[in-house]
Amino acid sequence: MPYDPQKHHRRSIRLKGYNYTQPGAYFITICTKARQCLFGNVVNGEMQLNSLGYIAFNYWQTIPKHFPHIELDAFVVMPNHLHGILIITENTVGARHCLALNQHLDHNQKNFGQPVRSSISTVIGSYKSVVSKSINIIWQTQGQSIWQRNFYEHIGREEKSVDNIREYIANNPQRWDDDPENTRNNSDVQDYLFDIPF
Numbered sequence: 001m002p003y004d005p006q007k008h009h010r011r012s013i014r015l016k017g018y019n020y021t022q023p024g025a026y027f028i029t030i031c032t033k034a035r036q037c038l039f040g041n042v043v044n045g046e047m048q049l050n051s052l053g054y055i056a057f058n059y060w061q062t063i064p065k066h067f068p069h070i071e072l073d074a075f076v077v078m079p080n081h082l083h084g085i086l087i088i089t090e091n092t093v094g095a096r097h098c099l100a101l102n103q104h105l106d107h108n109q110k111n112f113g114q115p116v117r118s119s120i121s122t123v124i125g126s127y128k129s130v131v132s133k134s135i136n137i138i139w140q141t142q143g144q145s146i147w148q149r150n151f152y153e154h155i156g157r158e159e160k161s162v163d164n165i166r167e168y169i170a171n172n173p174q175r176w177d178d179d180p181e182n183t184r185n186n187s188d189v190q191d192y193l194f195d196i197p198f
Contacts, residue, residue, distance in 0.1 A: 021119045023090040025156035027165045031148045037079035042176040074166040
């Protein structure tokens, strides 16, 4: 297929010039490739995880072990995506504090497009990689990413905004029938990665 700049131009969905290593709350959404429901199903408004869903769930909980500057907040694993709040903390006089995100710091241009240690992108990239590897072992596939290429984030700048996001995450399973990520609501679903019977 020839290069089409309208289709093949990769654009970052990160805020230009924003320092994604600075303390604050980050609302993350990660979707599976082709929006395939790999992680279970919603039954009567409650998420029922399958074995792959527990892999996604359990590895999310280990993020602070590998990235001590990250604290977990509300999160939910849905059939084909995950929503979660990650808080980058700052150590001051032996205590960990969450600071509001209300200022922008410029990235060093030499780091553009390169992994930045301790950044949200590095944390999410590591998480996506380990989940994909674990699922590839189960399905006896090799090098298959189960995720869409990027992830979505929203920076929680005020406590009220973060509270609203927590509520959204908690209520996500009850709204699954109307969720835009629900494959029944999307006509652009591609070939599935795995033959999962639900």
